[in-house]
Amino acid sequence: MERVILCAFSLVFLMMGTTITGSDTGKQEEEYRARKLFVFGDSYADTGNLGKKLGRNIARSWFEPYGMTFPKKPTGRFSDGKVLTDYLASLIRISSPIPYKIRRVGDKLMLLQNGMNFAVSGSGIFDTGNFQRNLSTQIDEFQSQIDVGVFSEHDIKFSVALIAASGNDYLHFSQLDPNYLLVSIREGNMTMFPYERKNDNHDDVLPVLLQHLHRFMDRLFAQLKADLKRFDRIGVPKVVVTNLHPIQCIPYYTRQTNYTICPANISEAVADHNRRVDRLVEELDGGSNTTTFLSLDVNTAFSNVLRQVNGAETIKYLLAPCCESSSGTAACSQVDAQGNKLYRVCRHPEEHFYWDSAHPTQAGWAAAFQYLEPSLRSFLLPCPV
Ligand SMILES: *[C@@H]1O[C@H](CO)[C@@H](O)[C@H](O)[C@H]1NC(C)=O
Ligand SMILES: *[C@@H]1O[C@H](CO)[C@@H](O)[C@H](O)[C@H]1NC(C)=O
Ligand SMILES: *[C@@H]1O[C@H](CO)[C@@H](O)[C@H](O)[C@H]1NC(C)=O
Ligand SMILES: *[C@@H]1O[C@H](CO)[C@@H](O)[C@H](O)[C@H]1NC(C)=O
Ligand SMILES: *[C@@H]1O[C@H](CO)[C@@H](O)[C@H](O)[C@H]1NC(C)=O
DSSP states (O other): OHHHHHHHHHHHHHHHTOOOOOOTTOOTTSOOOOOEEEEEESTTTOSSOSOGGGOTTTOGGGSTTTTTTTTSSOOSOSSSSOOHHHHHHHHTTOOOOEEGGGHHHHHHTTOGGGEEEOOOTTOOSSOOSSSOOOHHHHHHHHHHHHHTTSSOHHHHHTEEEEEEOOSHHHHHHHHHOGGGOSSEEETTEEESSGGGGGGSSOTTTHHHHHHHHHHHHHHHHHHHHHHHHHHHHHTOSEEEEEOOOOGGGSHHHHGGGTTSSOOSOOHHHHHHHHHHHHHHHHHHHHHOSSOEEEEEOHHHHHHHHHTTOTTSOOOSBSSSOSEEESSSSSOTTOBOTTOOBOEEEOSOGGGBSBSSSSOBOHHHHHHHHHHHHHHHHHHHOSSOO
């Protein structure tokens, strides 16, 4: 209702020819429009922050065949082409924001007008055991860019933040604590969350496992809440937070069934996480001073494409990745000591939803974005002409 009234008002201003245009004074009356995009999170949003020097085993996204579709060379994106960040940028009609890592080059080339991308592949809300900057540290970097004057108050006022947290925390958690076997291969069956163990011979341990997982989620969401509140203090007016995609369907898990079914029944745990994202966003929205939050339903978007619901972009290979290990032990882009490829790449990435063991192709993102766009549009562009 409120939005309808606001839109009606701006229409009146337009007709009276008194619309206040962009200025550095940051007038209250100036209508919100997302002009800068600030991005945080992991490989679903990273466009080049992972250090290439980490080498092929870790920074695979900097080696062929990554980037083969767009821009036809590796750029640090975990895809053959564009990722979520690029699609969101194009929705608000800006170029993809420059990665933080190359901000100095960007400064010289005047490439800072679109915002900045702080997301690093492999990162989580907590530390994930490597070198990747966690979410809080990424926000620290954002804050320091503001502190040194790279971005002004006015810039912030006309910005949107995207936070993509796609599951690295859970993977790391399970590695840290093997007793709880959140990721384990039991009798040939891959298990990621304890839910699937309901039917095995360890019914007695299940309540303990679930309790443990829920305690971890409590901690995770307390940290996420603290992190998200900082955007309100900084004054970012719109914050988009992704939920978890259907992790059970990534090729990493479906490979064992020759890419026919999503074997790890973790949908319950993912749904639990996603309900918490919704609740958190609602809570923050109610208590914030300047910021409105959107929980972006990546899960439904991916699921719609993977189930090929009516209207979904047709994709030939829904579970089989385009780029995969030829031996089963290597990863996309890996080579042996002689430089021989240890992977196979498909001829037509656009026929695949998944690119590598865990990431969508550009075509996959495009198909999923079809389902993300309406909510983003009404969140960011409230008065479509
Ligand atoms: C994030 O990383 C910083 C720097 O390494 C560390 O001090 C901080 O405790 C980490 N935060 C979380 C929530 O893990
Ligand atoms: C994997 O789990 C399914 C469902 O619980 C079961 O039917 C199947 O036999 C298991 N496979 C193996 C190899 O244990
Ligand atoms: C896996 O699927 C491919 C393509 O459908 C098929 O050619 C191959 O024989 C299958 N392999 C196994 C082990 O079932
Ligand atoms: C997965 O587990 C949930 C909860 O235990 C259950 O409701 C659901 O039917 C299971 N799905 C499949 C495909 O086994
Ligand atoms: C909103 O502003 C008040 C007063 O400045 C402050 O005490 C409060 O912490 C702010 N709330 C958030 C969520 O930042």
